[in-house]
Structures are given as C-alpha cells and as structure tokens.
C-alpha cells in the first residue's frame with residue numbers, strides 16, 4: 001500500500017512538471033554551440049567577401065576621406081570582390097588573424113585600405129576612431145535565402161576615446177594592426193586628420209555580441225566594421241605607473257589573458273595575472289609602483305630609465321628591477 005502511494009505521488013509530480021513546461025510560453029533558446037555557430041559565421045563572411053565590392057572615398061583632409069560603401073556585385077567584370085584583394089601585394093590588402101578563444105580558433109578577416117603612418121595601439125589601449133557597422137544575416141523571401149548586410153551604426157565624428165579593453169573582442173584584435181596618422185588644427189579650431197590607418201574588419205559573432213545581440217543587431221550576427229584610426233591613448237590598467245603597452249613582455253602588441261596553467265608570455269611571475277593588470281609583476285612582495293620609484297626625485301623613473309638590480313640603466317637588454325624577483 002505504501003508502495004502504491006509512493007508511485008502515485010511520483011506520477012502526479014512528473015505530470016505536473018511536464019504540463020508546467022508545456023504551458024510555458026516564453027521558451028528560452030539555449031545558447032548555441034560556439035564551434036557550430038562559428039562554422040556558420042565564417043561561411044557567411046566568406047560569401048559576403050566574394051559577393052560584395054567596395055568603393056572608397058579618396059578625399060585627403062576631409063571627414064569623408066576613406067569612407068566606404070559596399071555594393072552587391074552585379075557585374076563581375078567591372079566590380080572586383082573584396083575577396084579578390086586576398087593577400088594582395090598592394091592596398092587594398094585582405095589579410096586574416098587567428099584568434100583563440102575558449103578552444104576555438106576564429107579567423108578574422110580584415111581589409112587594409114591604408115596602414116597609417118603613426119603609432120599602433122596595443123589591444124588594451126584607447127582609440128579615437130570613426131566607424132560604420134553592418135551586421136550580416138541570411139534572410140528568406142519567396143523561399144530564396146539571401147545574405148544581406150544592414151548598417152546599424154555610423155559614427156563619423158568621434159568625440160571620445162574607446163578603450164579596446166572593454167570593446168568587443170574583434171575590435172581589440174584588429175585595431176593593433178593599424179596605425180594613427182598625423183593631424184593639424186585648422187584656423188577655426190577643428191582638427192584635420194591625414195594618412196591615418198583605415199580598414200574594414202569582418203567579425204564572427206563569437207567575437208562580437210554572440211547570443212545577446214545589441215540594440216538592433218540580432219543575436220548571432222557576424223559584424224562588418226569599416227573604421228578610421230585617428231588617435232590612440234596609452235592606458236595603464238593596473239595604475240602602477242607603467243603604461244600597459246610597455247608591460248607587453250613579448251612585444252607582440254597584445255596583452256595576453258589566458259587561463260591559469262597556460263604559459264603566458266606577458267605574465268612574468270606566472271601567477272595567472274598578466275603584468276598589465278598585476279600590481280606586483282615579479283611577486284617579490286613589493287609593488288611595481290614602489291620598485292620603479294626614483295628616490296632622488298620621488299617620481300617614477302621614465303620606463304626607459306628603470307635600472308636593473310645592479311643599477312645598470314644603459315644596457316637595453318637588461319632585466320629591469322620591477323621584473324626581477326631578486327631585488328626590490
């Protein structure tokens with residue numbers, strides 16, 4: 001009898017759970033598998049590269065210089081595809097960068113219209129940039145699927161620096177491949193930019209907004225950004241007095257952030273916290289800020305003048321004391 005009672009309760013419970021989920025009208029789609037979505041995205045991006053052509057404004061000194069318009073190819077003979085610039089020896093030049101994130105290697109294509117002549121940001125610096133963003137999606141009309149690109153944002157006159165540390169991953173991976181230009185102040189106080197880096201990046205959704213989308217950008221949409229890099233701002237994320245780009249130990253322009261246990265070339269003491277966000281880079285118990293302080297002036301040494309443990313300040317290959325655990 002007790003046994004029967006137990007089964008009865010179990011059946012009721014099971015049924016009520018089942019009917020509950022059945023009546024649930026707001027079903028949430030589980031987040032898609034990243035590798036499956038990436039395969040879809042890269043197919044769409046490559047289709048876009050092969051079926052669209054660009055027109056670039058050449059108007060030095062004016063705000064529309066290097067503006068880009070995209071057009072779907074209707075005449076292959078007169079309209080070169082973006083793909084036709086792949087590994088070109090002159091500009092425009094279509095290149096790609098492999099980005100490893102959560103065990104997936106994303107290929108990010110970027111078109112270099114112009115490299116620029118100034119300095120490159122590292123991947124955690126601030127950038128003053130104008131940009132136009134499009135998202136890609138497959139739309140179905142009359143049972144025909146078509147890849148479409150929709151512009152969601154255009155920022156022609158940048159007012160503020162954007163930190164690559166907090167933008168989408170795609171931006172922080174591609175901006176370091178470009179340089180700023182030169183600028184001059186006009187009589188009316190406005191600034192003219194010349195010879196700045198300009199390009200287009202093609203970002204899989206896993207390095208963009210992925211399942212969340214953003215504003216009018218749908219979930220899982222690959223993004224196409226044309227951009228111009230006007231100025232950079234060197235940031236110091238850990239506030240130790242050494243700008244982050246000078247905490248890039250292997251000098252590749254990227255502050256790597258890896259999971260603990262993975263050898264990170266930008267993490268001197270190997271504690272899993274890369275130097276640019278580690279206040280004690282060599283784990284000697286003394287903060288970097290205190291180690292690079294010049295007792296004669298009470299100020300931080302300029303980076304190039306930070307001495308080694310033995311006091312050497314001229315050997316360019318010396319290990320600076322804030323990275324040497326044997327002194328402080």
Ligand SMILES: [Ca+2]
Nearest residue numbers: 236238240242
């Ligand atoms: Ca720093």
Ligand SMILES: [Ca+2]
Nearest residue numbers: 248252254255
């Ligand atoms: Ca690095």
Ligand SMILES: [Ca+2]
Nearest residue numbers: 269271273278
């Ligand atoms: Ca560290």
Ligand SMILES: [Ca+2]
Nearest residue numbers: 280282284286
């Ligand atoms: Ca230290």
